[in-house]
Amino acid sequence: MSMSSSMPELIHRWNHTFSILSIVSFPNKKLLFAGTQDSKILVFDLPNYNLIKTIKLGSSLETNTRSSVLCLTRSDDEKYLFSAGADSLVRIWSINGSPLENTVSVEEVATVYSVTDIGDIFSIIYLNSLQTLVLGCQNASLLYLDNIFERLKCKLKSKEDNNENRLPHRRYDKFFDSLGPMGSTTPSQESLATTPEIKTFQKNNTILEIPSENIIKYAHNGFIYSLCKMCTSLNCQFDHGRSPVRDGTQNKNKFTECIVSAGGDGISKIWKFESITDKNGTKVTITNNDEMDNDDSVLSQAIEFPFLYCGLSGGLVKIWDLNTKQLVSTLDTGDKSDVISISVYMDHIFAVNASGITLFYQNQIHHWDPNQGKMLSSEIFERKSKIGIHNSPSLLTGGNDGSLTLWDLSHIFQNTILSSSKMERSNSWATYQPAGLNSEEMLSTLRELISYETVSQGYDTQQQLASRRCATYLQQLLINFGASVSQLLPVMSGGNPVVFARFNGNGKNKKRILWYGHYDVIPVGDPERWTTDPFVLTCENGYLKGRGVSDNKGPLVSALHSVANLFQNDELINDVVFLIEGSEEIGSPGFAEVCQKYKEVIGDKIDWIFLSNSTWVDEEHPCLNYGLRGVINAQVRVWSDQPDRHSGVNGGVFREPTTDLINIISKLQNDEGHVHIPNFYSPLKPLCDIDYGRFVEITKTANLDENKTIDELITNWTKPSLSITTMKMSGPGNITVIPKSASIGLSIRLVPEQSVDDVKKDLINYLKESFAKLPTKNQLEITILNEAEPWLGDPTNHAYQILKQEIASTWGMEPLFVREGGSIPGIRTLERAFQAPAVQIPCGQSTDNAHLNNENLRIKNWTKMAEILSKVFNQL
Ligand SMILES: [Zn+2]
Incomplete structure (x- = not known):
């Protein structure tokens, strides 16, 4: 547009x-x-x-x-x-x-x-x-x-x-x-x-x-x-x-409404109005417990759920997430006068101050002066059209010159209205929604989820808003599906909220199962390499296509529908708790704190942790995953106090940061690729016979990529590794310029015998020692970007045995027990927080292209997954 x-x-x-x-x-x-x-x-x-x-x-x-x-x-x-x-x-x-x-x-x-x-x-x-x-x-x-x-x-x-x-x-x-x-x-x-x-x-x-x-x-x-x-x-x-819907205590004649008040003190306050019926008739009571501090006086507010937009003195607009009461973004009209009126329509923000109107949309800013003296009032409404389906959005503005103007906004929204399902979205929210196990109903949920651009990398305001909208959609969906509780848990650092919901089972000695998933996705990369729009769910040749279908929105929908379907048929025996986070792809920052802080809300007693965040090893054989490597991602940087210099003028005169950096990094591995960080291999134990037997079975049965050998499998799944993943230098990148600073990114994968903290300590000390031996005046800085503990499950436990049995009966073949070279930070966080074992059931195939272009998921895998889970959840 x-x-x-x-x-x-x-x-x-x-x-x-x-x-x-x-x-x-x-x-x-x-x-x-x-x-x-x-x-x-x-x-x-x-x-x-x-x-x-x-x-x-x-x-x-x-x-x-x-x-x-x-x-x-x-x-x-x-x-x-x-x-x-x-x-x-x-x-x-x-x-x-x-x-x-x-x-x-x-x-x-x-x-x-x-x-x-x-x-x-x-x-x-x-x-x-x-x-x-x-x-x-x-x-x-x-x-x-x-x-x-x-x-x-x-x-x-x-x-x-x-x-x-x-x-x-x-x-x-x-x-x-x-x-x-x-x-x-x-x-x-x-x-x-x-x-x-x-x-x-x-x-x-x-x-x-x-x-x-x-x-x-x-x-x-x-x-x-x-x-x-x-x-x-x-x-x-x-x-x-x-x-x-399902809460028996809910009174049919009881109404609740919420408002937000704001003013000169800069605070936006949420008030709850509730009708109370007693002998004297109906009365309204009012409570307030949530406040958001805007720092400046609030002159105007608008809500397009879940966001509150505050127009402030001084020309700023602040956007708050009403679910978590967190500040999402601050926008600047570029004019210091009071934002006296604000209107929002389909993400488009119209802020009115003395100089005119500022329109914010998708990181674009547009000003226009409607020529009405000082602007004082505004409203957006939909003019009912006589013909056609769509009402035209219109803007009314009033000025201190006595003028009232009516504007047509149809042009601005043309594309948005035609392409978006947002209008339908808001209508469906309030109703009880059946959760079918058929692909039709699952597709409509997934289509909605895929449409949110929930990219968690980077700090793009639009993507942050999309992520919070997606979290709100999930929270509402869970309520509509009949969850007893569904709420958003704020992440302290201000990141995307965690969706929490609970479905109550009707069993006597019921178990409590926690399903872990994530709604954030990896950026699409080069859009040219996609054959379809990544944020529009496409179904082709038996496959779903779109960013997040495999990782992790698709498997999440299978789990949601299986649990909600059981619940709605009054067949759910065990309690199922959902924890769906929005920052998995950036290493789950703040997730561990959320698990600790809301332990009582989530429920301390958890018997099993379930997740589906990986794929089969080929296209044909269902798998169960019981092991993941851990990871330490670190950045090593060397810099000098001097500016970028010229190799002709200064070359040979000073120790160069790039030389120092390469020197210490080269000492991390020997010529054979053996990692030289002290104690790196010492905790490792030889692979046990049972695991070896499983791997032999996999190489015999599965059609592995590039005909992977058993040794390659063992290395990939059970041995630690060190990779150099990024190299950056300051300056113009000109061949004759000596950069003043250089950095290298390291990604170290760890196995269950290793301790993340020990390896981290040994890595830092080793680099510092190597650096100290250099005759240099340059500086060294080591930053740990994120980390995840390795995980090893017990493939012989009750949950794995039930899963194995149900996979066999659904797919007509026994699953392969596999491990993986990748990492999921949340899995060990959850095991530690709730003292319960995790179980991972991969959903898609090795060809899913998660994190890459044309991410896909076979519909058969997706619906069978829901079928399997429906059976498994009741047998635990
Ligand atoms: Zn991922």
């Missing part, structure tokens, strides 16, 4: 004499409402772009009505409009009729006030399921009025006088001198309570008072500029991740 060639297109511009401070759209009713600085609500019809009504607030007899309309919101069904602002009142309007028939009516049905002086109301939202209005105010309080329409009914029945003199601006002077984010001025104070006129209110207007117990004083430490609603259907996870 090229954004520069597809800028928003102006559809219409309206002009008013005072600033437009607030906007809300009613897309189904085809209406727009704008709140102005001169206390009016303007009503426009979308079909003809006409100003059809101008509503002046307050009764005509009131003189004290010069009060800005700072905020507008609506009910989901578009029956009601709510307005509020500098007069400390909320007005509820009933909206009826249609612009197409010229019958639009806007009738004020109630006025809401508070007995305490709350100053300006900067933000309001309406929680539909709870019929609750929430107000964010200048005096730092958060107020709410629950069961509004129940209250209205009672009020009308009681025929109580609607004495408008109780309204706050009639009772006391305004204490605050409001110069809020909109720069509005204090309403004139000259004429207070001069005309006591009791029956001037419109005949249906009712006055509602916010009970004092519904006022949360000092909800913030500053003005509350912004309130933002989270999508209702996704709130379950804030309810300790309990499943809305």
Whole structure:
């Protein structure tokens, strides 16, 4: 997509004499409402772009009505409009009729006030399921009025006088001198309570008072500029991740909604509103326990789950992951003025500040000035199209020059809307989802998983967002599948969260099985070498193709569907716990800490650890894997205090870093490739006869790559190795330039007899000693990039025997017991943390091309894997 060639297109511009401070759209009713600085609500019809009504607030007899309309919101069904602002009142309007028939009516049905002086109301939202209005105010309080329409009914029945003199601006002077984010001025104070006129209110207007117990004083430490609603259907996870479906304690009439408030103190706070039914009817209670510190004042917020976007004073936008409350990214509009309004639509962020609009999308930044003086308000909505399937996304913006503009964004989203399944995605989340074992249902899950570009290498903001979206998708999917618990566990270092979920078995002396998988993937490499889009699942000739189908999203889907299917048929005997991490491909940083910190959440007692993160040794023979090598990846760097130099001018005068580096690295191995790190081979034991027998069997049975000999197999699987994997030098790479710094990457594979810590220590000491012997002034630096312990399972244990039996009956042949030369850091981490043995069942074939181009997985392997697991999990 090229954004520069597809800028928003102006559809219409309206002009008013005072600033437009607030906007809300009613897309189904085809209406727009704008709140102005001169206390009016303007009503426009979308079909003809006409100003059809101008509503002046307050009764005509009131003189004290010069009060800005700072905020507008609506009910989901578009029956009601709510307005509020500098007069400390909320007005509820009933909206009826249609612009197409010229019958639009806007009738004020109630006025809401508070007995305490709350100053300006900067933000309001309406929680539909709870019929609750929430107000964010200048005096730092958060107020709410629950069961509004129940209250209205009672009020009308009681025929109580609607004495408008109780309204706050009639009772006391305004204490605050409001110069809020909109720069509005204090309403004139000259004429207070001069005309006591009791029956001037419109005949249906009712006055509602916010009970004092519904006022949360000092909800913030500053003005509350912004309130933002989270999508209702996704709130379950804030309810300790309990499943809305299978939890017997869930009350059908109980509703929960979450909002995020923010303001001058820079804190974004999550509040949970929950309805409680008792003798006195339904009541809403509210709790707060999560805070995110933005450092600067928050003037605007937007949510596109799972992300919260905060518009800050000083021109920055911060993106938070609402699942883990971690800061994901900070974006800079390049302009120091306050981000007064922010809208997000399908990952596109529209930040509004004084200079105009900044659009952020996929690491691109685009500015444009809509020419409306100082920008004050914005909203994105979908204009209902008469023909065609797609609604056109539109942007509304209001300025301090009194202009209101409507922009068409269709061009910007053209490609995204057509190619993306995101719209469908959000709809499917709230529902209970059957987990079939057929390839159709498994495919739809895998298709979704593959579409997230969950590359964990590098620090690309888009990929970080994609990874967190993927984690959220998995968390929701597990809930929808019926998991009793499903939540995201934050990684302390700020990396991708770990998805945790538990399915409860119905057995008596049930075992607890932990399934370990990962949702991150290796970068695609050269896209030219792929024959299909790596992030679109493709099915060809009986194979799945796409980044991650083999490593590790495909096997993960087999496991998820097998467990969920058993559970949904009420056939799951044992408990199954899923731990799915997002940083396996970069060495699982932080995973060990997560296992320790959340040990109680995960459940201390685990009997078996299962994983499927490798392949068969050929294309035909099912395998069981019981051994992996460990790894130490290190970078050795030598540098000098001098700059890059020239071989003609300086050659021969100084010790060169590259020479020193090559010198010490060359001492790591002898001419035969024997590793010279002290004690490297001393712990090794000869291969036992049983293992040797297994290897002989493999070389006889399997069609090994390049006709691997038994000796090569033994070396690859049971002997340590040292490889030089990268070489880097500073400077332009010119043949006559002497680099000031040079580095070499080492990848050392270890076997079970060796200790990672010992080898690490011996390596570092040996390099330092070799370096110390050189007559050089250069410096040496050794960095351990990541490490993994070697692993050796027990192929004779109960789990392996059950697996062997079920593989034999499913595939019609006995599995080969294999080991592997590669490493998986999580496996020993889990064994240590939960004191349980790990078991690995490879899913795909040797031709899967994991980590390479055209990664694939045979569909037969994939579905049979789910079949095998369904049988195995119940027999443990
Ligand atoms: Zn991998």
